[in-house]
Amino acid sequence: METILGFFIAMVVGLTGAGGGPLTVPLLVLILGRSASESVGTSLAFVFVIKLCASPLYILRKSVDWRMLGLMLAGGLPGVLLGSWILLHLSKKQIEPILLPLVGTTIAALALMRLFRIKSMPRPKQERRWLIPFATLPIGAEVGFSSAGAGALGGLLLMYQTILPASTIVGTDLLFGMALSFIGSGIHIIFGQVDHALVFKMLLGGIPGAILGSWLGTKVPSQTLQVAMSVVFGYLGLHMSWKGLAPLFLR
Numbered sequence: 691m692e693t694i695l696g697f698f699i700a701m702v703v704g705l706t707g708a709g710g711g712p713l714t715v716p717l718l719v720l721i722l723g724r725s726a727s728e729s730v731g732t733s734l735a736f737v738f739v740i741k742l743c744a745s746p747l748y749i750l751r752k753s754v755d756w757r758m759l760g761l762m763l764a765g766g767l768p769g770v771l772l773g774s775w776i777l778l779h780l781s782k783k784q785i786e787p788i789l790l791p792l793v794g795t796t797i798a799a800l801a802l803m804r805l806f807r808i809k810s811m812p813r814p815k816q817e818r819r820w821l822i823p824f825a826t827l828p829i830g831a832e833v834g835f836s837s838a839g840a841g842a843l844g845g846l847l848l849m850y851q852t853i854l855p856a857s858t859i860v861g862t863d864l865l866f867g868m869a870l871s872f873i874g875s876g877i878h879i880i881f882g883q884v885d886h887a888l889v890f891k892m893l894l895g896g897i898p899g900a901i902l903g904s905w906l907g908t909k910v911p912s913q914t915l916q917v918a919m920s921v922v923f924g925y926l927g928l929h930m931s932w933k934g935l936a937p938l939f940l941r
Contacts, residue, residue: 691721692892692895693891693894695717695722695895696892696895696899697895697896697899698895698899699714699717699736699896700895700896700897700898700899701899703744703900710736710737710740710741711734711737711833711840712800712801712838713922714736714737714837715836715838715930716923716927717926718732718733718888720929720930722888725781725789726792727780727878727883728884728885730793730835730837730883731878731879731883731884732878732888734833734874734878734884735875735879735884736889736892736893737837738871738872739893739896740896741864741868741871743901748857748865749861753858753861754858754862754865755854755858758822758854758862759869761819761823762822762823762826762844762866763866763869764823764826765829765830766826766827766829766830766833766870767869767870767873769826769830769832769833769834770831770833770834770874771834772834773835773874774874774877775834775877776831777834778878778883790931791931793836793930794926794927794928794930796835796836796838796927797838797923797927798924798928800838800843801922801927803846817851818851822851825847826844829844829847833867833870834877837871837874840863840866840867841863841864844863844867845859845863848863
């Protein structure tokens with residue numbers, strides 16, 4: 691089951707360029723019955739390896755703006771430290787019924803934001819790069835807390851605050867998400883919130899899934915995939931929230 695989940699999640703990431711965290715965390719909670727904090731840590735480690743496998747292609751194509759990546763990490767890295775600390779601090783208080791709806795609602799909100807983003811919003815004619823670190827601070831915190839947000843929010847930030855071409859936006863955002871996943875998973879490993887055996891089993895399916903997804907991504911209409919997966923992410927996030935809230939209403 692773990693290998694099949696890893697294959698499916700990685701294929702979606704290869705197809706859409708996003709979805710690692712928003713898909714992995716709810717599936718680990720809902721299907722495998724893992725805790726929210728352990729699911730976030732395991733998701734970060736899994737997503738890091740998947741993005742690590744995909745990143746050389748964008749680097750070789752020179753589709754990474756290294757100066758922009760540095761600005762994004764200037765805010766994103768402190769943010770992921772903060773988000774991870776908040777999640778680990780809450781998990782120590784054994785308030786899983788609260789963590790589940792918090793993380794689930796976050797994932798659902800990101801999915802809806804991706805689904806209903808303003809496509810007619812014009813791209814800027816001039817960049818305001820000084821804003822980037824301030825914008826990526828909360829994005830990093832989101833990643834540390836829920837394992838979600840780097841792909842959706844990072845990509846939107848680059849789209850509407852820079853004049854970078856689309857291929858460079860994807861490559862830069864991919865490395866941004868990879869770096870945040872690396873730092874976030876490292877923190878969760880230190881505090882024992884990553885299931886190493888589960889990560890290994892998921893990667894057995896995840897690595898070939900990412901390769902297949904990347905190939906299929908050139909065959910399937912991107913917009914159709916983005917809409918379909920946003921709906922799925924939203925449903926899983928809401929279902930995860932209900933799992934945490936249901937015991938409070940059904941007593």
